[in-house]
Amino acid sequence: MPEEKTRIPADRMPRHVAIIMDGNGRWAEKKGVSRIKGHTAGMEAMKEIIRKSSHMGIQYLTVYAFSTENWKRTMEEVSGIFKLLVQFVKLDLSELDEENVRVRVLGDYSVIPEAAKKSLDKTLKTTENNTGMQFNVAVNYGSRAEITRGVNRLAEQVRSGEIEGEITEEMISRSLYTGDENGNIPDPDLIIRTSGEERLSNFLLWQAAYSEFEFTDLLWPDFTPEAYEKLIEDYAGSDRRFGGR
Numbered sequence: 165m166p167e168e169k170t171r172i173p174a175d176r177m178p179r180h181v182a183i184i185m186d187g188n189g190r191w192a193e194k195k196g197v198s199r200i201k202g203h204t205a206g207m208e209a210m211k212e213i214i215r216k217s218s219h220m221g222i223q224y225l226t227v228y229a230f231s232t233e234n235w236k237r238t239m240e241e242v243s244g245i246f247k248l249l250v251q252f253v254k255l256d257l258s259e260l261d262e263e264n265v266r267v268r269v270l271g272d273y274s275v276i277p278e279a280a281k282k283s284l285d286k287t288l289k290t291t292e293n294n295t296g297m298q299f300n301v302a303v304n305y306g307s308r309a310e311i312t313r314g315v316n317r318l319a320e321q322v323r324s325g326e327i328e329g330e331i332t333e334e335m336i337s338r339s340l341y342t343g344d345e346n347g348n349i350p351d352p353d354l355i356i357r358t359s360g361e362e363r364l365s366n367f368l369l370w371q372a373a374y375s376e377f378e379f380t381d382l383l384w385p386d387f388t389p390e391a392y393e394k395l396i397e398d399y400a401g402s403d404r405r406f407g408g409r
């Protein structure tokens with residue numbers, strides 16, 4: 165895929181963008197339709213953002229699709245979300261594949277409904293040799309659960325003698341979903357949240373140590389590639405200091 169002309173110089177492009185796709189429910193409420201219709205519209209927005217990211221030359225895109233806390237929602241909403249995921253794979257996997265996008269999952273998706281789990285497995289398999297943008301979808305993801313799981317793994321390695329001496333930051337990073345098992349994804353340069361909420365909601369707590377943040381009042385289904393590009397431009401104009409000066 166040829167890269168699109170953007171006004172952003174290559175050395176200012178974020179390597180990794182992570183997005184908290186929020187506001188589907190409020191979008192639906194405003195329109196007087198069911199929450200599931202909001203998630204359906206959100207799925208369409210996500211497809212456009214994946215395509216745009218890949219064309220802009222972003223190397224890693226991570227989206228928060230379902231959190232470990234989202235199980236608290238009604239069964240109807242939860243099963244609707246997972247049905248949409250199955251539908252997305254059925255209809256759009258070939259396009260992702262043609263774009264040379266490699267898909268990975270962050271989170272414990274072994275416990276999601278069987279059909280959705282199978283769809284994800286198929287997606288991972290189909291795209292595993294692709295060399296373009298890496299698209300990470302966070303499903304049943306929660307950062308505290310991720311860190312707890314990583315720490316338990318390290319504790320096990322200490323017990324078995326595989327790790328001798330101190331546990332380092334590097335070891336903790338590598339034990340997370342974003343670590344060894346998914347190709348050591350670099351920390352996100354930019355985290356975007358839509359819908360006017362300004363919090364992390366248990367997303368990438370460790371990885372966000374030096375991320376820049378961009379917030380927009382747009383509800384996720386209303387988020388367009390143009391609005392996205394504008395936020396990336398804002399980011400590109402920012403001065404990241406990493407604790408220096």
Ligand code: IPE
Nearest residue numbers: 185186187188189190191229
């Ligand atoms: C984000 O939209 C999608 C998921 C959490 C799955 P919400 O469903 O949280 O939408 P609001 O926040 O209720 O508007």
Ligand code: IPE
Nearest residue numbers: 184185186228229230231365
């Ligand atoms: C965060 O949004 C999770 C996802 C976008 C998947 P929520 O809508 O679940 O978060 P809170 O409840 O507003 O913090």
Ligand code: MG
Nearest residue numbers: 186187188189
């Ligand atoms: Mg929300």
